[in-house]
Amino acid sequence: MKCVNFDAHFAEFTSQWMKDHQAEYRNFDAMEEDMPRVYMTFLNTPAKWLDGVTPGAYFTQFEDPKDLVDWLIQYCVKEIPVPDMLLEQIVNVGKPCEKRLVALLKDEEGTVPEEAKMTAIGLLREMESTLPKMIYIDWQLKRRDKDEMCDNAIESLKEMGGAVLQPLLSALPHANNAGQEAMLDVLVNFPGNEQVFNLAMRLFRENPTRRALFASYLGKLGDDRALPELIKAANDDKCRYLDFIEIRNAIEELGGEAPEREFYEDAEYAALNPLEED
Numbered sequence: 001m002k003c004v005n006f007d008a009h010f011a012e013f014t015s016q017w018m019k020d021h022q023a024e025y026r027n028f029d030a031m032e033e034d035m036p037r038v039y040m041t042f043l044n045t046p047a048k049w050l051d052g053v054t055p056g057a058y059f060t061q062f063e064d065p066k067d068l069v070d071w072l073i074q075y076c077v078k079e080i081p082v083p084d085m086l087l088e089q090i091v092n093v094g095k096p097c098e099k100r101l102v103a104l105l106k107d108e109e110g111t112v113p114e115e116a117k118m119t120a121i122g123l124l125r126e127m128e129s130t131l132p133k134m135i136y137i138d139w140q141l142k143r144r145d146k147d148e149m150c151d152n153a154i155e156s157l158k159e160m161g162g163a164v165l166q167p168l169l170s171a172l173p174h175a176n177n178a179g180q181e182a183m184l185d186v187l188v189n190f191p192g193n194e195q196v197f198n199l200a201m202r203l204f205r206e207n208p209t210r211r212a213l214f215a216s217y218l219g220k221l222g223d224d225r226a227l228p229e230l231i232k233a234a235n236d237d238k239c240r241y242l243d244f245i246e247i248r249n250a251i252e253e254l255g256g257e258a259p260e261r262e263f264y265e266d267a268e269y270a271a272l273n274p275l276e277e278d
């Protein structure tokens with residue numbers, strides 16, 4: 001399988017197109033606006049560098065899931081931009097490619113580049129696959145605070161609906177702090193669980209600089225037992241304006257009444273309300 005740089009060929013095609021059609025454009029912005037049409041022309045023009053096949057049809061010749069997913073990996077290994085047409089063909093082949101993509105995510109030898117894994121997560125999400133849910137959950141158990149791949153997996157877990165609820169609740173006690181917080185981002189969409197409510201309350205209390213996030217979670221959970229803590233935080237002299245807005249929203253969402261506050265001395269308030277007078 002050869003990894004053709006479609007982006008480079010499109011750049012050459014575009015450059016030649018502009019030379020041949022420059023008289024048709026009144027300015028550069030007009031050229032930019034015409035890019036979608038130029039790209040469609042590129043996709044449908046037989047190319048010598050593809051033995052006469054059009055770029056748009058090239059990958060449709062291949063349907064073996066192993067070949068397609070291995071091709072994706074090779075593009076990433078060689079640091080050549082992965083063609084959108086290859087990704088589209090993987091999605092079009094569908095179910096047979098799911099298991100190959102999940103196997104890619106299970107790589108424990110470090111032979112699969114992170115870019116390939118990130119792409120696989122996106123493709124599986126586009127396919128609405130729930131096959132990798134346990135992989136995604138396991139990743140959260142010992143995750144770092146900042147981890148783009150784990151964050152990407154969380155976005156997929158959010159879209160899997162109720163299928164992830166029980167596995168997440170079972171895994172929650174075994175996760176580190178970063179993992180519990182990440183899981184909470186999914187679990188707040190399933191109100192009514194005491195374990196989840198207690199976690200949200202604890203994180204709200206323990207993270208005074210991030211109250212806005214955890215206040216929004218408490219609002220989603222819909223448990224009015226959070227009101228005393230939320231109102232106390234809203235009255236705190238150290239409460240920042242933007243945090244107060246989220247805390248107030250959560251209080252009102254839970255049926256409470258937020259305190260009236262003025263934030264004229266707060267830089268965030270001044271930046272958002274430049275016309276307000278002291």
